[in-house]
Amino acid sequence: MKVSEVSQEDEEIDLWQELWRLRWQAFGSGTVDRAAMDQLARRAAASEHHEVAKLARNLLNAGAKVNYNTRFEWLTSVVGGQRFPPVQIDVAGPEGWDGNGAASGKMMDKGDSWDGDLYARICSGIPHIQQHREIPDCSLVASLINVRQRAASALRVRHIGATYVVNLHFNGSDCRLVRVDLSYVPRDSQGSILALHSHKIEDVVLERAYLLVKNGGSYKLSGSNAAIDTYLLTGYIPEIRHVRNDAMKRITTLLKGGMCIIALGTAEKVNDRNLKSSHDYATIEIHSNGNLVVRDPLDASRKLEIDECTLLTNFKFMYFNWNPRLLFAHHQTLHFRYTTDPMNNFPTVIDKPLFEIFNKSEQSESVWVFLEQHFDRTLNDQSICLVQQVPDSVLLVSNRFDGSNSGFYLLKVEISSKNCIKLFCHSEVSANYSLHFYHISALISCKKATVRALVASVDDEWNSANYYGAFSNPEFYKNPTFELVVESNSKDHVYVDLQLLGMSTSLLNLQIYHMDDYDLTKPIVFDESYTEGIYIRKSLPIVPNARYKVICSSYHQSDTNRFKLLATTSSKNSKVKLSKCFPQYGSHKYQLARNFSWRKETNRVKIPFGLVATTFLHIRVLALEFQGEMFIRINIFDDDTQELLLHNEDFCILPRHGLVIPDFSGMGGRHLTLLIEKDGPPTMFNSVPMRLEIGSDFKVVLNG
Structure with a gap:
């Protein structure tokens, strides 16, 4: 070879490698180096490498218009350390990436140089494609036999220079570029060429490309099936x-x-x-x-x-x-990442990827929805994945699904005119996925859905600061609490479904009250039962735009204390809102608690206190043990003037979770006394421990 020919070849390789670098930078990193692209186009044109010049100019225009799907496809190009970019073989060029991660097409199992004459002699007596007995790829060879007979035009193989390039269908793209180098081919136990037998060298190339993608070039395959492999070859x-x-x-x-x-x-x-x-x-x-x-x-x-x-x-x-191509006129694809934490933490669809399909046509339309798991050799081959329609009650779903362990799932749905359906995806492993939508009508649209359109949701946990056990516990009200509001223009009640989900088998319960039911004596619908792992309350009557509080409790504290609260309504034009709240001390900044007990000779306890500044007080008195119905009354007076600031003449039953005086206004600088009295003989309830809790916006000083 002449020196000029060598330099020309080196120049072409340099140009293609620079083009690949700029392609990755534009589509993978989202960085468009316009100066470098323009320089490459000029340099290629000057050296009469017109294909590179044209592609560089096209890249200059396309690089600024990269959408989410395109970038996702480029970022998911790497499988087993090798890059398989979404590039058509027509614009692949003779050279891919160099250095680390190069898509060189070299096989993991080394061998001798390719011997075309030997291979021709091996195949001379074989009429059709035949599997090599030492390669466990019967599914691929069966697929090739079928495709050669019925869909040969779907196979995409091109010979460029010393290598072949192949387009395969995987990782959400119909043009994953695989570069195959036949310079060296492993030999079998008899010293013969280790490859399928065919009169078409392209079939050998396809098998090598398949091995590169599925197992990094190794012949030690773990198994597949003809449906998966035919899709890989054709996109069918x-x-x-x-x-x-x-x-x-x-x-x-x-x-x-x-x-x-x-x-x-x-x-x-x-x-x-x-x-x-x-x-x-x-x-x-x-x-x-x-x-x-x-x-x-x-x-x-x-x-x-x-x-x-x-x-x-x-x-x-x-x-x-x-x-x-024969069944449908349109194909849409949406890509997403599935992560088992948090998507599988709770048995609900709410944390999972959600999608919507809209049918804007005047007639019912059929849509095929195909879920494709991206290749990842670290994944368990038996992992389950699926796509299903969201049920009418989004709350009543478990994490036990009858899906597919092949890495694919096909769902066929019929959507009535002017209607919309919602779908969810589930996977047992964290992986990248692509969701394909096939349909005839151009009036079908697909998009990712938001959780807020379906349900209100909050996540929390029980810990040492907020775990106060079951409803029977006097301090039950200190459990995690959430404000519930249903925004609606309706004048009638709306009905809400609530669901509490735990990550363990703990017994769960929730109670709902009006926000101003401080004593927790008037639950909307009372239920003291606890159920394992999941608790559901359906059709609770709620006044629109009113404020409610939901208290979540667990019968036993476990190692896994995280939980999720969900709320939804079937009422049209209504929106459910959930948010964490802290009503235990009236949502005040300062929180003060003191235990006290009854004296044997008297039915009253006096607790002096002072106010640093004028503030509202949230006062709760409760019995820390239940020994029968206790009747009490609470009064507050000024120590200096003896003025009665809070006056109660009658005794009332002390509720299980305390008697609350909300929004008592106290003036700063005054010295006050809280008088707590119980009804009955002085010796009654003497052994019951009591507690006073005060919430305030400014500091309160308890005396005595």
């Missing part, structure tokens, strides 16, 4: 169904319709000696007698005829891959 929507009694009729109908590709998977045990257990087969045609004709990926020379009895007794799965 995967659907997995169990073989049922109507399987033969369904398969023959669909094969004749030509809308999908079909493969079959055998059960863990098979009765037919011609079939292999836990193995995928390509379904290639229907015999004139009505039976299915399948091909074993391990033996390209033999077709197997499958009658209905053989199908039902030996096969477990039907793998359908639907052609979206």
Whole structure:
């Protein structure tokens, strides 16, 4: 090679590497270096590398218009340390990234140099694509057999220089670029080339690309299925169904319709000696007698005829891959990150990713919703994921879902005219996901939904400062408390559903009161029962725009004390609001408490106190033990003038959670005395410990 040719080649490589750097900077980092892009375009044009010059100018225009989806697809390009960017093979160029993280296409398992003549001799006696017996990728080879027969144009492979580039469908993109280098190919135990057998070198390239993505180039695969692998090759929507009694009729109908590709998977045990257990087969045609004709990926020379009895007794799965271009006119995609903390902390859909589909057309429309988990080799292959419609009662949902462990889930919904449905996604692992929406009408729109449109929600925990046990505890009112308001123009009652969720099996309860029910004697609907892990109150009558308080309690304190409170209403044009509040001391800044006891010879206790400044007082007197109904009265007088500032002549029952005097106005600088009296003989209730609690905006000094 001449020196000028070498320098030209080096120049081209440098240009492509600079283009890739700027691509990543623009789409991945969100930084548009316009000067560098313009310089690259000029430099490429000057050296007559017109393709790079054109792409650099296009990048200059596109870089400033990067949306969330595009950036997400670029940021999720890395799988197992290698980058697979969302770039069409037509604009890939001969060179990818260099240095660390380069998408070089080198295999993890090293081997000898490619021997085309040897490979041709190996494949000479094999009529079709055939699986290599030392590579456990029957699902991929079955997929290739099907795709070559029914959708060959969907395969995207291009030979550029010394490498091949392939577009595969994964991680939310239909054009993940995989660069394959066939310079070195591992050998099998017999010294032969370790690759599937085919008369098309592109099939070998596709297998190598598949191994790079699925397992970093290693041949030690953990298993897959034909639905997943056909999607990876073509983007055809995967659907997995169990073989049922109507399987033969369904398969023959669909094969004749030509809308999908079909493969079959055998059960863990098979009765037919011609079939292999836990193995995928390509379904290639229907015999004139009505039976299915399948091909074993391990033996390209033999077709197997499958009658209905053989199908039902030996096969477990039907793998359908639907052609979206024939079935639908529109495809929308939304990407998101699923994190199990907090999304799986509580058995509710509220913390999960939520989505809305709007049908603005004049007729009912069908939408297929396809959930795709992004590749992550650290994930458990058996992890469950799903997408489902949000139920009418968003509160009545658990975290035990019947989903798919394949990393995909397909939901088919029908949406009536001018209507909207809401969906939620669930996953057992933290992972990136893409949600695909396929539909015919252009009047279908999809977007992420907000929690506020469904329900009011707050998270909190019981700790040493706010755990005060069950309703029977005199200090129950000190448990976490939340203000509830339903904003509405309605003049009638609205009905609210409340749900309290715990992260453990603790027994839970909630009570709701008017905000000014300081003694907690008039609950809206009283229920003293406690239920394990979840407590639900439905159809509570609420006055619109009135203030209520919800007290959340746990019967026992556990190691996991976090909880979630949810509130929702079915009333139209009403909005539920929840917020943390602290009414225990009247929401005042200063909080003072003193224990006291009754004297044997008298029914009264005097507690002198002074006020630093004029302030409102929130006074509570309570018995710390319950020994029967106690009747008390409270009066307050000025020590200097003997003026009675709070006058009560009658005794009243001391409520379980204390008798409260709210908003008592005290003037600063005065010396006052709180007189607490009980009814009955002096010796009655002498052993009951008592407490005085005072909340105020300025400091209160207790004397004596």
